[in-house]
Amino acid sequence: MPRRSERTPAFRVLAGAVVPFITAVADVRLHHAERLPQTGAFVLAPNHFSEIDPLVIGTAVWKAGRAPRFLAKESLFRVPVLGRIMRATGQIPVDRGGIARGADPMAAARALVADELAVIIYPEGTLTRDPELWPMRGKTGAVRMALQAGVPVIPVAHWGAQELMPRYAKGIRPFPRKRIDVVFGEPVDLDAFRGGPLDQATLLRATETVMQAITRMLGELRGAEPPAERWDPAKRGQSETGRFDG
Template sequence: MARFTITDREKFPRTGAFIVAPNHYSEIDPVMIGAVTWKLGRVPRFLAKGSLFNVPVVGWFLRKSGQIPVERSNARGNASLVAAEKLVDSGGVVIIYPEGSLTRDPDLWPMRGKTGAARMALEHDIPVIPVAHWGTQQVMARYSKKISFFPPKKIAVKIGDPVDLSAFRGRNLDAATLNEATTVIMDSITELLADLRGENPPAERWNPAEHDQKETGRFEG
């Protein structure tokens, strides 16, 4: 099993709707974040990519706990977003991984985020609570299918203050606004993780699109 050390747990809202935005570097992360959310007195609901539901243990946990699969590029994806919005409207908690998938940063720092969390927060005027954790890679390494609960692993979790998105409220939610807001969210998560790790993050956040272009010889500038 795992032993959690949760820092600043009082920053986790006890009531009302909000988005939990954690870092993501192991397929076992949803189980761990779900356990932390439960320990802090809220029922976890994930907006998670559909492929996670096929991962051993993780998929079982997601299905049994009523999580919300997001199937991109089809109608089910829209239905998933509607389900998440209903949870928010009813005062629930939705956990969204802003990175969209496991970070591809070689040192497991958060990579460039996607705009789903920022959009939902701004459209529904609800807070985003950044969360960083470190240690789940010892339970299940990135891209691994092996899980190791014994001996018990230590997982450190740090809860942050609500992300200040006031500069973006009332603005047209175009790509530029959402990307700026997402950067603020990712900065908050990265700052928490740097504190947990006692290290400085990279000067530039890993951008999967740029690295894909470099690898295929299509990167320009």
Template sequence: MVIPVFRFTARYHWHGPQRLPEGGAFVLAPNHFTNIDPLVVGTAVWLSRRAPRFLAKASIFRVPVVGRLMAGMGQIPVERSGRTRLNDPLGGGKSVIEQGGAIIVYPEGTLTRDPDLWPMRGKTGAVRIALENDVPLIPMAHWGTQRIMARYSKKLRLFPPSRVDVIVGDPIDLSAFRGKPLDQKTLLEATDLLMQRITELLEELRGERAPATRWDPSAHNQKETGKFA
């Protein structure tokens, strides 16, 4: 049901020569700024002849009808507490990788809080899956989904069709991190490299420069808390 709808409502414009690998496992890491992103990105991956598999909040799987659809499409539930059905927050992703599949992980973990929709500080899940399983980590950026659904909105704008620009980058060079203990320092350094590359791709699509300092939700929350201390 999703593919025909979004092939109609999203006019995809691909940038650059890079395309997703035709075979083999990899982790795809896109930017994330609207609730409709997974459907638009999933359709883009499907158009590249790969089956999209997402790590998704487990609460979605408890929604009537939607949950059954998500499970039927092979999406992977992740509990906010850090546990999945496999008692491992990344275990479902590993099983997809072992089968040679492509898994989509939003490294920001949620919609960006940056006021201008630039990528914010990332979390380490995408990098961890790629390093633990020794598979490519591919950055991706898109722009235009906010015309289909604004950030935090529940209202879809399906007509007229909206332009969605998409760019897939070269796999991140993780050679400096492979073989090292996957401690927090290593994972954060690799994640920062990933977020930098995603931001560069989005700059190319938007034709403008991102802020020099990436939005940090924890730092922002501390500032807001301090106002009322």
């Protein structure tokens, strides 16, 4: 069981609102929830194609026994009420360049271990631009945090949220009730990247290893073959606004 302190009163209040809502509009089915560590720190790396993904993944992680924490835009912490809730539940502020200004990335990694947190970081940084909703090129934030902290990266793939809230939609489509499948993977083997300098080339190779694991699991969920080449917005002249993890 996770440490008692992980599910704080503030977290329980938030989960008491979010989990019943998601359960009312979607049948969230967990696959291999036993792969989610019940103690200790880790980085959870999901695919991302709908604005409602954080509520879906947060619900899945809560149902699997952990308290989910996200990297969230620093500006959201200045919103009345919302900011108070985010601080009370231990969400992690970031600006568009990474960890919030003035913060020490290594200090954040040490806190991840010391507090035994389950931290959700979307390696794509924003909604995928792939027209078929396959994971696009990843950013390095998730593996950088994991390698600095010496904790595992758990890949997770989900499918079905696009029926509840299509990409870029302004609202949800609650009827009929949707099915969303969430599958947790085994920790990604990043041993080859540990112990050396975390230069950009190393981080990019490690990130692609994580993206391959997520894509493979998503292909199994969809019963479809992923594209041979990963979508890269930079090569297609697309904006990548909204990224959190550089």
